[in-house]
Amino acid sequence: MDPRKLLLALRFVGLRTALRAVWSAWERDRAERSIRIPHPVPWQPIRPLERMDLLPDGARFNGPDAELEVRFLASDVLRLTWTPGLLPLPYAVVRETLEETPIAWAPQPDGWVLESSAVRIAVSAHGRLRFQTPAGCVWREEDPPERGGGAWRHRIRLRPEERLYGLGERAAPLNRRGRVYRMWNRDPGGSYGPDADPLYLGIPLWLSLHSDGAYLVFYENPFDAIFDLGATEPDAAWVTFAGGALRYYVFYGPPARAMNRYTELTGRPPLPPRWALGFHQSRWSYMSAEEVRAVARGFQEHELPLQAIHLDIDYMDGYRVFTVDRRRFPDLPELIRELEGQGIRTVVILDPGVKIDPDHPVYREGWRQGAFCRLPDGRIYRGLVWPGWCAFPDFTDPQVRRWWGSHYRSFVEMDVAGFWHDMNEPTTFTAWGEPTFPRTVRHALEGRGGDHREAHNLYGLLMNQAAWEALRELRPDRRPFLLTRSGWAGVQRYAWNWTGDTESTWAMLRRTLSVVLGLGLSGIPYTGPDIGGFSGAPSAELFIRWFQAAAFMPFFRSHAAKGTPRREPWAFGEPALSIIREFLRLRVRLLPYLYTLAWETAQTGAPLVRPLFWLDEKDPSLWEIEDAFLLGPALLVAPVVEEGARSRKVFLPSGEWYDFWSDQRFAGPGTVEASAPLERIPIFVRAGSILPMAEGGLTLHIYVPSTGGGEGSLYHDDGDGFGPYRMARFRMEREGNRVGLRWVDEGELPWPWETLTLRFHGFSVRRAVVDGREIPVQGDCFTVRPFREVQINGS
Numbered sequence: 001m002d003p004r005k006l007l008l009a010l011r012f013v014g015l016r017t018a019l020r021a022v023w024s025a026w027e028r029d030r031a032e033r034s035i036r037i038p039h040p041v042p043w044q045p046i047r048p049l050e051r052m053d054l055l056p057d058g059a060r061f062n063g064p065d066a067e068l069e070v071r072f073l074a075s076d077v078l079r080l081t082w083t084p085g086l087l088p089l090p091y092a093v094v095r096e097t098l099e100e101t102p103i104a105w106a107p108q109p110d111g112w113v114l115e116s117s118a119v120r121i122a123v124s125a126h127g128r129l130r131f132q133t134p135a136g137c138v139w140r141e142e143d144p145p146e147r148g149g150g151a152w153r154h155r156i157r158l159r160p161e162e163r164l165y166g167l168g169e170r171a172a173p174l175n176r177r178g179r180v181y182r183m184w185n186r187d188p189g190g191s192y193g194p195d196a197d198p199l200y201l202g203i204p205l206w207l208s209l210h211s212d213g214a215y216l217v218f219y220e221n222p223f224d225a226i227f228d229l230g231a232t233e234p235d236a237a238w239v240t241f242a243g244g245a246l247r248y249y250v251f252y253g254p255p256a257r258a259m260n261r262y263t264e265l266t267g268r269p270p271l272p273p274r275w276a277l278g279f280h281q282s283r284w285s286y287m288s289a290e291e292v293r294a295v296a297r298g299f300q301e302h303e304l305p306l307q308a309i310h311l312d313i314d315y316m317d318g319y320r321v322f323t324v325d326r327r328r329f330p331d332l333p334e335l336i337r338e339l340e341g342q343g344i345r346t347v348v349i350l351d352p353g354v355k356i357d358p359d360h361p362v363y364r365e366g367w368r369q370g371a372f373c374r375l376p377d378g379r380i381y382r383g384l385v386w387p388g389w390c391a392f393p394d395f396t397d398p399q400v401r402r403w404w405g406s407h408y409r410s411f412v413e414m415d416v417a418g419f420w421h422d423m424n425e426p427t428t429f430t431a432w433g434e435p436t437f438p439r440t441v442r443h444a445l446e447g448r449g450g451d452h453r454e455a456h457n458l459y460g461l462l463m464n465q466a467a468w469e470a471l472r473e474l475r476p477d478r479r480p481f482l483l484t485r486s487g488w489a490g491v492q493r494y495a496w497n498w499t500g501d502t503e504s505t506w507a508m509l510r511r512t513l514s515v516v517l518g519l520g521l522s523g524i525p526y527t528g529p530d531i532g533g534f535s536g537a538p539s540a541e542l543f544i545r546w547f548q549a550a551a552f553m554p555f556f557r558s559h560a561a562k563g564t565p566r567r568e569p570w571a572f573g574e575p576a577l578s579i580i581r582e583f584l585r586l587r588v589r590l591l592p593y594l595y596t597l598a599w600e601t602a603q604t605g606a607p608l609v610r611p612l613f614w615l616d617e618k619d620p621s622l623w624e625i626e627d628a629f630l631l632g633p634a635l636l637v638a639p640v641v642e643e644g645a646r647s648r649k650v651f652l653p654s655g656e657w658y659d660f661w662s663d664q665r666f667a668g669p670g671t672v673e674a675s676a677p678l679e680r681i682p683i684f685v686r687a688g689s690i691l692p693m694a695e696g697g698l699t700l701h702i703y704v705p706s707t708g709g710g711e712g713s714l715y716h717d718d719g720d721g722f723g724p725y726r727m728a729r730f731r732m733e734r735e736g737n738r739v740g741l742r743w744v745d746e747g748e749l750p751w752p753w754e755t756l757t758l759r760f761h762g763f764s765v766r767r768a769v770v771d772g773r774e775i776p777v778q779g780d781c782f783t784v785r786p787f788r789e790v791q792i793n794g795s
């Protein structure tokens with residue numbers, strides 16, 4: 001272990017635990033002795049496929065040692081399964097098929113062709129696969145797969161210009177090509193910086209962009225895997241799974257379409273409660289109710305909006321899960337009530353490890369019910385975490401999920417608003433080797449049985465499933481709010497994510513943008529970093545810049561490790577405090593827009609934070625941009641990620657853009673030098689956008705294009721629960737000196753605002769006619785009652 005890491009680990013876990021970690025690593029090694037992995041793996045190409053049997057939506061191809069099944073789940077979605085190998089349990093997917101798809105087939109000189117209206121796949125007798133358009137343009141090409149010692153691997157040809165994105169949480173550049181990645185969820189141990197791999201939440205999928213189109217591939221296989229994306233062979237990707245069948249889904253189409261299909265298959269990220277989009281304050285740990293009160297008071301006194309406070313592990317009694325330390329938090333329900341009175345929700349952390357302590361009721365109960373993971377010899381597996389030796393619920397058992405979920409009741413009764421799931425990679429402290437369970441640990445896997453090799457990457461996903469299902473029952477009229485460190489494909493159905501224990505460095509702030517973008521492109525739209533980084537002492541400048549960037553990310557939370565200097569917004573004095581206040585207020589102003597984006601995400605799976613190529617995936621000049629991002633369709637955010645920088649270059653994609661701060665108009669494509677004094681980061685608004693903002697009442701900011709049209713929408717509901725909603729869609733059209741604005745509504749909720757303000761950007765208003773009646777106007781801004789149509793004259 002690197003000595004710096006060792007010191008850091010000591011600081012976090014203490015000497016006693018560090019010494020036990022030696023024992024724990026030794027126990028793990030002993031438990032894993034029975035696993036022998038052949039080295040080198042004796043890879044064998046499959047022998048040729050000999051026959052084809054047509055299925056209603058695809059075909060099955062058989063050879064002497066392998067079978068390939070190809071099914072069209074929709075015209076643009078294929079599922080391919082190479083066996084032999086264990087089929088995955090359907091933890092990631094929620095649908096078996098997407099839509100009925102007529103297909104045609106034809107024999108070929110060296111194989112077969114299957115075709116829908118959107119995709120043609122040519123399967124050669126040797127097992128080579130070519131994915132094409134019906135016109136014959138190839139957009140993915142695979143060589144025949146190989147088998148070795150129960151493992152599968154295959155090679156995908158890459159084109160020179162091809163870029164690859166995704167793979168879940170990666171501290172790598174946005175374009176993942178040229179590196180090797182491991183798919184094995186892992187706590188990097190106390191802190192991580194750029195390029196660390198793997199991290200807590202891998203998703204075996206990538207999005208590919210090249211000059212003949214785009215597609216997304218998702219491997220439904222939870223086993224340990226290596227994704228070599230052009231590192232060993234520059235023009236090929238190698239994907240190797242240590243076990244299981246080689247099953248994958250291929251989604252053809254541009255990113256928005258592919259993500260829509262992918263989240264149709266694996267589940268959409270549901271609409272969160274609105275408060276979750278506000279600011280969250282956290283620290284490891286607020287040690288007492290008094291400290292929490294003081295923090296809340298600080299926010300009030302400094303006039304800083306705050307929506308949630310997080311309680312880290314020290315609220316528990318000796319880190320025993322589902323307990324409360326009554327000395328530090330003598331009346332937690334009362335504290336929660338008090339905070340709620342100030343508009344602040346309480347979120348508590350929960351770790352899966354249950355302290356092995358006969359006096360701990362959760363342990364006793366779990367033991368009685370056989371809820372804990374066991375070693376092959378039948379003993380309960382023990383691993384080391386914060387409480388010391390722990391037993392771990394087997395979330396792959398539906399009964400255990402229910403049992404675990406039942407423990408949320410007491411917190412729900414106290415009105416705890418959300419739950420923060422940590423250490424669920426799962427992580428255990430070990431002095432060397434893998435910081436997790438031995439791979440021989442047994443799991444129920446829905447009764448089919450299996451071991452940790454298969455269950456490891458699923459553990460976090462299923463912990464969240466357990467909690468989600470419990471909360472839906474315990475609090476049926478509220479939307480659950482879960483935050484998780486680990487997960488797998490499908491975890492977006494249950495939980496938000498944060499990017500874990502980052503270093504407090506400029507380099508990591510820079511890289512954080514790619515981490516967040518990459519998660520969004522992996523189906524995880526709700527994520528964000530610990531502001532300022534987790535493990536260090538950011539300077540005021542770094543903290544300010546981090547705060548400014550995070551203000552535009554879905555999960556907006558300040559958090560810091562034990563022993564680090566205080567980070568509450570006032571800790572840095574002025575001008576930090578005033579700057580932070582401005583960004584907190586800006587976030588509040590943006591909430592109607594963010595909430596509308598959340599609604600869109602729940603419908604389509606589109607991430608809130610998007611790479612610039614989301615605007616036009618065919619434009620290669622956007623493919624590598626990773627120092628800026630889009631927040632929804634309207635905003636381009638260019639955080640400052642260099643120390644001392646007071647301006648920065650921003651690439652504006654084609655179209656017209658408004659500087660958010662000054663309203664100056666720019667024509668893209670092109671690079672501008674945008675000013676970025678400490679109190680600002682460059683933000684641009686796409687001309688044609690209509691941005692709803694909370695400014696006293698509701699304001700629609702209308703960014704008028706010099707010609708043509710634009711649109712915007714506003715989703716509104718109670719902010720929680722499952723009641724009626726209202727969706728207002730606005731459409732503007734400019735013709736010379738006239739702008740017309742139309743409003744169409746949908747939903748049952750009565751429109752909640754009596755009036756609204758229209759503020760025009762880049763257009764000065766002289767005359768306004770609302771639903772046929774002229775109203776007096778002055779300047780760029782006027783207030784109206786709900787309308788159907790407004791006609792404006794001006795210039």
Ligand code: GLC
Nearest residue numbers: 284312313349422500501561
């Ligand atoms: C882990 C988490 C971190 C938390 C700490 C103590 O390191 O990633 O956010 O503060 O554990 O619970």
